[in-house]
Amino acid sequence: MPDRSTQFATFIVERDISFPPAAVFRAFADIEAKRRWFGDPGGSDTEHTLDFRVGGLEHSSGGSPQAGGWYTYDATYQDILPDERIVYTYAMTIDGNRISASVATIELAPVDAGTHLRLTEQGVFLDGLDTNEAREHGTNELIDALAASLEPAATGAAR
Amino acid sequence: MPAPDALSTTFAALADPTRRAILARLAQGDATVGELAKPFAMSLPGVSKHLKVLQHAGLVVQGRDAQWRPCRLDPTGLSEVSSWVEQYRALWEGRLDRMEAYLRELEQQETRE
Numbered sequence: 001m002p003d004r005s006t007q008f009a010t011f012i013v014e015r016d017i018s019f020p021p022a023a024v025f026r027a028f029a030d031i032e033a034k035r036r037w038f039g040d041p042g043g044s045d046t047e048h049t050l051d052f053r054v055g056g057l058e059h060s061s062g063g064s065p066q067a068g069g070w071y072t073y074d075a076t077y078q079d080i081l082p083d084e085r086i087v088y089t090y091a092m093t094i095d096g097n098r099i100s101a102s103v104a105t106i107e108l109a110p111v112d113a114g115t116h117l118r119l120t121e122q123g124v125f126l127d128g129l130d131t132n133e134a135r136e137h138g139t140n141e142l143i144d145a146l147a148a149s150l151e152p153a154a155t156g157a158a159r
Numbered sequence: 160m161p162a163p164d165a166l167s168t169t170f171a172a173l174a175d176p177t178r179r180a181i182l183a184r185l186a187q188g189d190a191t192v193g194e195l196a197k198p199f200a201m202s203l204p205g206v207s208k209h210l211k212v213l214q215h216a217g218l219v220v221q222g223r224d225a226q227w228r229p230c231r232l233d234p235t236g237l238s239e240v241s242s243w244v245e246q247y248r249a250l251w252e253g254r255l256d257r258m259e260a261y262l263r264e265l266e267q268q269e270t271r272e
Contacts, residue, residue: 009244011217011233011244011247011248012217012220012233013248013251013252013255014220015255017255017258017259017262018259019259019262019266023262023265024258024262027258027261027262033261033265036257036258036261037254037255037257037258037260037261038254041253041257109223111223116223117255118220119251121247123247
């Protein structure tokens with residue numbers, strides 16, 4: 001029985017893609033297109049199904065040493081604005097253990113170069129099962145100390 | 160582009176007192192590049208250089224509004240150094256690389272037809 005814990009995090013990935021929003025949106029909406037980029041390039045995925053509509057489900061599973069075992073990915077689409085926004089919730093398991101549940105928001109904006117894509121993921125990570133245990137607890141303590149040192153009062157830079 | 164060692168990138172970004180002051184200002188709210196430059200005897204290009212380092216480390220994001228481009232703290236902040244967030248970020252960077260390659264391939268196919 002693993003130790004029980006929850007960790008919460010949000011991360012953002014942003015990128016300018018040199019194709020129009022409609023093309024980028026289609027890469028998310030069409031299962032044949034999505035299979036070409038979403039899965040493990042090592043080709044260990046055994047299946048990927050997608051019902052791209054609000055309330056629709058997506059399922060993917062596979063396994064590899066890099067993935068740390070056999071994984072499943074199950075998503076439900078919550079909001080779809082064509083060429084603009086996709087919101088879905090998803091949960092993952094590894095070797096049958098639930099490891100995370102998340103909300104993902106993809107926003108597409110037209111820019112000169114093509115599309116500005118922003119992915120924001122907010123998740124809960126369960127029971128420490130998703131860590132590779134390479135990070136020492138001491139490192140996290142150091143980061144907490146650095147974060148505390150960024151309090152505005154400490155620097156007086158804001159006027 | 161996935162950082163080979165995101166922890167080192169973050170530490171390098173934080174190692175400069177001007178960049179830490181920029182982060183402290185953004186912790187109070189969004190700001191333009193001009194507003195961030197005010198407290199320092201520094202040119203706008205000088206501040207922009209620091210912002211690029213902070214963006215590369217995933218600590219700051221910049222808006223795309225045509226009129227002005229506000230800088231904002233990336234809510235990932237220092238949780239970025241957690242291994243699983245690094246993994247998820249690296250996973251998505253790889254996926255977006257492959258998506259762009261796929262779209263390029265598609266465009267070439269359509270041009271040929």
